[in-house]
Amino acid sequence: MRLPVAAGAATGAVAVALYPLFQTGTWFWASLGAILVVTAVGMLASRYTLPVWPVPLAQLAVFWLYLTAVFAGDTAWARVVPTKESAVELAELVATGFADIQKFAVPVPERPGITLLTCGGVGLIAILVDFCAARLRRSALAGLPLLSLFVVPASFIGDPLSWPTVVIAALGFLGLLAADGRERVTHWGRAVLVRRTPSFVAPRPAAETGTLRLSGKRVGFAAIVLAVLLPSMVPTLEPNPLFGFGVGNGNGRGGNTIGIPNAMVNLRGALSLPANSTVLTYTSSDSASRYLRLYSLDVFDGTEWTMSPPRGRPQDRTSEGPLPPAPGQGAGVPAAQATTRVTVSEEVRRLSFLPLPYPATQVRIEGDWRADVDTLMVFSTTDTAEGGTYEVVSNEPRPTAEALRTAGAAPQAISDKYLRLPEDLPDEIVRLASAVTDPDAGKYEQAIQLQEFFTSKGGFSYTLATQGHGGPALTDFLIRSRAGYCEQFAASMAVLARVLGIPARVSVGYTGGTNISGQWTVRTHDSHAWPELYFEGTGWLRFEPTPAGAAGQGSATVPIYTQPEVTTGGDDTPTANPSTGPTGAGVPSGSASNPRNPMLDRDFGGVPVAVEEGTPTAVKIGLGGVAVLLVVLIPALLRAGVLLRRRRVYSRQALRSGAAGEAGEATATALGSTGIAAVRSNRGQATVAAAWAELDDALCDYGVSRQPSESPRALARRLSEQHEFDAAAAASLARIAEAVERMLFARTLGETGSFREDVRRVRRALASTVSRGRRVRAVLLPPSMLLRIRAMGTRLLDGFDRLENIRFGRPARRNA
Structure with a gap:
């Protein structure tokens, strides 16, 4: 009965890899019970030498009883025996689970449907592993179902699996192979070789196959150690995706569709990367920095923000001429036109959406790139932008405070799409929106009050040690913890704005970066999310609720039009930041050879935000050499410790x-x-x-x-x-x-x-x-x-x- 036990242990060890997909551990205990049930049936079958083929059927039957007892016990006879009602309840839970999988992003909450699907999948894998290893005696073949279970988290999360998870899974499979090998060797008869037994001691039955097993264990353990340690000592052959493109988003080349990435999951992955790699560099005609938007998220279902599938018509190709006009931006609003030249790093992979300042009016790039009419996102289903260079002409609005205060009502199409909220939105959030704003103020003043609530008055703090932006996580962030990163700040302000009747959406992209020798450099840790609010006549405007500077994301800046001290001059341009640039875009005075972000000049005394360059290659090599030297010197250090102890x-x-002489008499x-x-x-x-x-x-x-x-x-x-x-x-x-x-x-x-x-x-x-x-x-x-x-x-x-x-x-x- 050794093989059924080893098969169950291997399945449980590999199932540990699923833990990053869930917020809690309920799924694990349900799956562990399924593995134990399948293993128990396999042990009984091996004990009484049952035929091969009836065993999987018996395991399926008992496994069904287990699922009925755990997930539909209230409608089952004696809480175990399936009935028609219990079968219908299980089917409904399965359908709900598939719907939840499409709705939630990892880590998913513990919903009964998702737990049932996970438990069912792990149980079926356990049956397949037991069938291959214990019935067919093909333990190597059992690695295929185990591998299918192991690759599930790699398909849904952008971060690599932790090394303890890999080691545990490898040890489980190695134990299965070792058990199978011992079963095979013991059928050969009595072995002559004896391991670690003196010549005058008779061989023990337990040590008959010891030498062969010892060699197998040494090879297996050495392989696991090398698989874990060697990649950390070898330079990466291909850099990690800087924004997670292509990881679970279904992007394919050569088709007429494009996968929709989970922007929030990719954002968290980019901010959590230890290396602050360069994503792109750009220069602009007015030497000013600009937020570069990738995605526009317009749908909030109470759990997460997602974007509607972009639509790119043939007439909206960037090669056909100017992009569609920016929604809501009137001809009379003051605007600053600028040309930005962007160069994307070759390390970026599968970049199918272009980082662009908003609103872009023209994009010059090779390939079939198209603009979505509603959001002006530019994307391609056939080309990617890594390593490429393109130019963007943008026409950024410079509204006056008076124009924003007197903005009219949004069109019905905008209101229907960008004011939509789930019916089960917690009442606490609705009351909070009214509590932190003046009910008699206009929409523009309320938007500024919301921004100040997050940046200064609400007691919020910036931290990456949190997850989630919808449902309970959103309520906890706004009401209790008030600690999060840009994802929570942007999503929360957009939700509160919609509660107040202000059309809102969430944008994901990059902040303006850091000026280095006259060129703006955008890195991985400049990944950012921010809300955009709609004002008729001006269109969509960026707001910044995320704390900046040392207390938050260093390269985030607050727009000028949201500052209380902003005044208007006779030419309808902000006078708090006079223009010296070629386009009147509010560029601060200074040397043209060393332009700075105007927000940095005003808010941080002109000191550029410090950016982590990442660990240099020479330092990495040096640290690796020191680590190898320390490993090599372990015997010498142990020898020195033994010698010191003996000298004491x-x-x-x-x-x-x-x-002794002084104390001799007393002793x-x-x-x-x-x-x-x-x-x-x-x-x-x-x-x-x-x-x-x-x-x-x-x-x-x-x-x-x-x-x-x-x-x-x-x-x-x-x-x-x-x-x-x-x-x-x-x-x-x-x-x-x-x-x-x-x-x-x-x-x-x-x-x-x-x-x-x-x-x-x-x-x-x-x-x-x-x-x-x-x-x-x-x-x-x-x-x-x-x-x-x-x-x-x-x-x-x-x-x-x-x-x-x-x-x-x-x-x-x-x-x-």
Whole structure:
């Protein structure tokens, strides 16, 4: 029955890889129960030697009983036996689970339908693994269903699986292979080879196949260690996707459709990457920085923000001329036109949406790129932009405060689409929107009040240690924790704006980046989300609720038109930030050769935001070399620790010997002569044992042979004569040998003193008899420590052997 147990353990080990897909662990316990049920049936089938094919059918039947009891017990007979009602309930849960999977982004909440699908999938995988391994005796073939379970999280999350997960899964599969190998080898008969058994000891039944199993374990463990450690030491062949394009989004080349990426999941992945890689660089005609938008999310279902599928008509190709006009932007609103030249890094992969300033009026790029009429997102179903360069002409509105205050009502089509909220939106959020804004104020003033609520008045803080932007997570962020990153800030302000009747959507892209030598550089950690609010006559305007500077995302900036101190001049342009640029776009005065972000000049005293450059390659190589050196020096460090511990034993003995004369009378009175002899004997034995162990290690380190039949005195005499020790070294070696023999054979040990100088003198004498290379090896790679490390590994393998020797059946009868 070993193979069914190993098959169940392998399935459970691989199932651990599913944990990043869920917010809690309910799915795991339900799946564990399914694995135990399948394994129990497999063990019974092996115990009573049932035919092969009825076993999977029996497992399916019992598995159905288990699912009925766990998920539809209220409608089942005796809470276990399926009925028509329980079957209908399970079918409804399955349908609900598939609907929830399409609706939720990972990590998904613990919904009954999703838990049922997960438990059912894990149970079916367990049946397939048991069938391949325990019935067909093809354990290697069982790796295919295990692999199908293992790749599920890799298909839905952009982050790589953690190394403990990979190790646990690999150990599970390795255990299955080892169990199968032992089952096969035991059918060959009695083996002659015996592992770690003296020649005069008879072979034990548990060790008959030990040598073969030991070799297999060593190969398996070595493969796992190399698979985990080697990639961390080798330079990456292909950089990680900077925004997660192509990871679970179904992007395909050559078709007429485009996959819709989960923008929020990709955003979190980009902000959490340890390396702050360059995404793109750009220059603009007015030298100003600009937010670059990728996605426009317009649908909020109460759980997450998503975007409607973009529509690109043939007449909306960028090669056909100007893009469609920006929705809601009137001809009379002041605007600043600028030309931006963008160069995308070659490290970016599958970039099917162009990062663009909003609103773009013309895009010059090679390939079939089309603009969505409603959002002006530019995308392609056949081309990608990595490593390419393109130019964008944008016409950014510069509205006056008065124009925004007097903006009319939004068109009905805009209101119907961008004011839509779920019916089950918590009342707490609705009340909060009214509490933080003035009900008598206009829409523009309310929008500014919302922005100030997040940036200064609401007590919010910026942190990446949170997840989610919808449902309970949104309520917790707004009402209780008030800690999150740009995803929560943007999504929350857009929801509150819709509650107040202001059309809103969420944009995902990049902040303006950092100016380096006259060129703006946008990096991975500049990934950002922000809300856009609609005002008739001006169109969609960016707002910034995410805290900036040291308290939040450093490159985020608050728009000028949302500042309370903004005034208007006679030419209907903001006067708080006079223009010196060529387009009147509000560029601060300064040298044209060193342009700065105007928001940085005003809010941070003109100091560019510090950006992590990432760890240089030379530093990585150096750190890798240091790590390898530390690993190589582990035996030397262990040897130094052992030597230090033994020297402390010598030192304590010397101190006790020196103090013996002063405390002799008091000790004799308290203990008597017999007690004193016992105490001194125990202390002396520890010192002698430490000296002899150090001598034994020194002989091993310097490659000096020691015959098993040699007594300590004979060994000392042979070494002194063979290597021609001087008188002092020979005398020290003789004293150590004599003390060892007295400890082993004499009635009393007598006075020993400290052997510290004796041991040191003998080590130097031994070192002088070998080559320099041998002395270096004795220090850096001492063989005595290597043997101890090998012994530790052997004991670890012995522990696995003991686990394998556990038998689940009845003990075999012994002949009388």
